[in-house]
Amino acid sequence: MSALSDSSSGHNDNSFFKMPTIKFTQLFINGNFVDSISGRRFETIDPRTEEVIARVSEGDKEDIDVAVEAAREALDRGPWPRMAASERAKIMVKWAELIEENAEEAAALDSMDAGKLYYFNKFAEIPSATNALRYYAGAADKIHGKVLKMNGDFHAYTLMEPIGVVGHIIPWNAPSVSFFIKVSPALAAGCTMVLKPAEQTPLSALFYAHLAKLAGIPDGVLNVVPGFGPTAGAAISSHMDIDAVSFTGSIEVGREVMQSAARSNLKPVSLELGGKSPLIIFDDADIDKAVDLALIGIMSNKGEVCVASSRVYVHEGIYDEFEKKLVEKAKTWVVGDPFDPKSQQGPQADMNQLKKILSYIEHGNREGATLLTGGNRVGNKGYYIQPTIFSNVKEDMLIAQEEIFGPVLALMKFKTMEEAIKSANNSKYGLAAGIMTKNLDTANTMSRSIRAGIVWMNCYFVLGSDVPFGGYKMSGFGKDLGLEALHKYLQTKSVVTPIYSSPWL
Numbered sequence: 416m417s418a419l420s421d422s423s424s425g426h427n428d429n430s431f432f433k434m435p436t437i438k439f440t441q442l443f444i445n446g447n448f449v450d451s452i453s454g455r456r457f458e459t460i461d462p463r464t465e466e467v468i469a470r471v472s473e474g475d476k477e478d479i480d481v482a483v484e485a486a487r488e489a490l491d492r493g494p495w496p497r498m499a500a501s502e503r504a505k506i507m508v509k510w511a512e513l514i515e516e517n518a519e520e521a522a523a524l525d526s527m528d529a530g531k532l533y534y535f536n537k538f539a540e541i542p543s544a545t546n547a548l549r550y551y552a553g554a555a556d557k558i559h560g561k562v563l564k565m566n567g568d569f570h571a572y573t574l575m576e577p578i579g580v581v582g583h584i585i586p587w588n589a590p591s592v593s594f595f596i597k598v599s600p601a602l603a604a605g606c607t608m609v610l611k612p613a614e615q616t617p618l619s620a621l622f623y624a625h626l627a628k629l630a631g632i633p634d635g636v637l638n639v640v641p642g643f644g645p646t647a648g649a650a651i652s653s654h655m656d657i658d659a660v661s662f663t664g665s666i667e668v669g670r671e672v673m674q675s676a677a678r679s680n681l682k683p684v685s686l687e688l689g690g691k692s693p694l695i696i697f698d699d700a701d702i703d704k705a706v707d708l709a710l711i712g713i714m715s716n717k718g719e720v721c722v723a724s725s726r727v728y729v730h731e732g733i734y735d736e737f738e739k740k741l742v743e744k745a746k747t748w749v750v751g752d753p754f755d756p757k758s759q760q761g762p763q764a765d766m767n768q769l770k771k772i773l774s775y776i777e778h779g780n781r782e783g784a785t786l787l788t789g790g791n792r793v794g795n796k797g798y799y800i801q802p803t804i805f806s807n808v809k810e811d812m813l814i815a816q817e818e819i820f821g822p823v824l825a826l827m828k829f830k831t832m833e834e835a836i837k838s839a840n841n842s843k844y845g846l847a848a849g850i851m852t853k854n855l856d857t858a859n860t861m862s863r864s865i866r867a868g869i870v871w872m873n874c875y876f877v878l879g880s881d882v883p884f885g886g887y888k889m890s891g892f893g894k895d896l897g898l899e900a901l902h903k904y905l906q907t908k909s910v911v912t913p914i915y916s917s918p919w920l
C-alpha cells in the first residue's frame with residue numbers, strides 16, 4: 416500500500432491553496448471570447464473531487480469554420496507574417512513574461528483540471544512552456560533560405576515561407592507544455608492557427624489565449640476552440656482551408672487524423688502517438704539511482720506521460736535486490752491532493768482513465784503476472800490509484816504491450832545485451848528509452864540499437880526546447896521541440912531567375 420496524504424480521500428480541501436476564479440470558459444476566436452454557435456456547453460470535472468469546475472463552450476464544425484476563416488484572414492492580410500521577425504519575437508517574449516507573472520494561476524488551472532501536482536506545474540511545466548516560447552522567439556529571425564549554384568546563366572535561391580494556417584490538437588496529460596511546444600514554433604514561423612485543447616483540460620489554454628491578446632498577438636493569429644474529438648477535432652483534420660495539422664494523442668485517433676487529412680486537401684500531418692518505453696538497467700548500474708529513476712519514470716504525473724518507463728528490464732545479476740528496493744520505495748510514494756506539498760502523485764485525469772487503468776491491472780492479474788504492490792483505487796472519491804508494480808511479466812502480456820498511461824510498471828529481467836535489445840524493440844511503439852550502465856561501449860551499442868526517438872543514458876525525462884522530440888514506428892512522425900519543429904511549419908520555395916552579362920557563374 417502506498418503512503419497516503421490526508422487529502423487522498425478526495426475531499427475538497429482548499430487549505431493548501433486559494434483556488435483561482437475561472438474567468439474564461441468561452442471559445443477564443445479572432446481575438447475575442449465568444450459563445451459557440453450552438454450555445455452548447457460541456458462540464459470540465461475536478462479529478463480530485465469529481466465535481467464540476469466550470470461549464471465550457473463546446474465548439475464544433477461551425478465554430479472551427481469561423482476560427483479557420485479568422486486565421487486565414489490573419490495569414491493572408493494580417494500583420495503577423497508580414498512584420499519583422501524580430502518584432503514577432505518581442506511579442507512572444509512579452510507573452511512569456513505575462514505567463515510568468517501569472518504562473519500560480521496557470522499552474523492551479525492545470526492542477527484543478529488535470530490532477531497534476533501544483534508545485535511541479537509551477538516550478539517545472541510552466542517554466543518549460545515559457546522556455547519554449549523564448550527559444551522559438553530567438554529562432555524567429557534566423558530562418559534562412561539558401562543561394563544555389565546552377566549550371567548556365569541562372570541564379571537560384573530558396574525561401575522559407577510559413578506553411579499557412581495550422582491546426583493543433585493537443586492532449587490532456589500536459590496541457591501547458593503541449594500548448595506551447597505546438598504554438599511557439601508555428602508562431603515563430605509566421606503561421607496562424609486554430610488549437611483544440613482536450614475536452615478534459617480546456618481551462619489553461621483559454622487562459623493563455625487571454626494572455627496572448629494582452630501580449631499583442633494580433634487578432635486571428637491564435638484561435639482556441641474547446642470541443643470534442645469527433646466534432647471539433649475532426650473538423651480541423653478534414654478542413655480544406657487548414658494547411659497542416661499537428662496532433663498528439665492515441666494511435667487510433669492519429670489514424671483518423673491522417674485519413675481525414677488525406678481525404679480533404681492532403682495536408683501534411685505530424686503525429687506524436689505515445690509509447691511503451693523501456694528502461695534497461697545493467698548489472699554495473701548504481702542500484703539506488705536506478706530504483707529512483709525507475710520509480711520517477713513511471714509514477715511522475717501519475718503515469719500519464721507518453722515517455723513513461725512502463726517496461727523496466729533489469730539484469731538478472733541485480734534483479735532481486737532491485738525488485739526489493741523498488742517495491743519498498745513504491746510503498747512510501749505519497750498519493751494525494753495535487754495542491755498538497757507532500758503529495759507525489761495526484762488523481763488520474765478523469766473517470767474514463769481511472770477505469771482504463773484498473774482494467775489493465777485486472778488483465779495483468781488474469782494473465783498471470785505477479786502483483787508486487789498497489790493495484791487498487793485509493794479512497795472512494797477522486798480518481799486516485801495506488802502505484803502498481805507487476806513482476807513475472809511475459810512479453811506477450813497486455814500490460815507489456817499496450818500503453819496504459821497510468822502508474823503501472825511491468826518489471827522483467829534479462830541475461831544478455833542481445834536479449835535486452837530484442838525485448839526493448841519488441842513493441843509497436845518507439846518514442847523513448849532509458850539505459851543505465853557505467854560501460855561506455857554498452858551505452859553506445861544500446862543507444863544505437865534501440866528504435867526510439869530519444870534515448871536517455873543514466874538519466875530519464877530530460878527534455879529541452881532545443882532537443883527534438885518525436886517517435887519511431889507507431890509512436891508517430893514529425894518532431895516537437897528543436898529546430899526540426901520550427902521547420903515543419905515552414906515550406907521551401909525555389910526561385911530561379913536568368914542573369915545577364917555576369918562576370919562569373
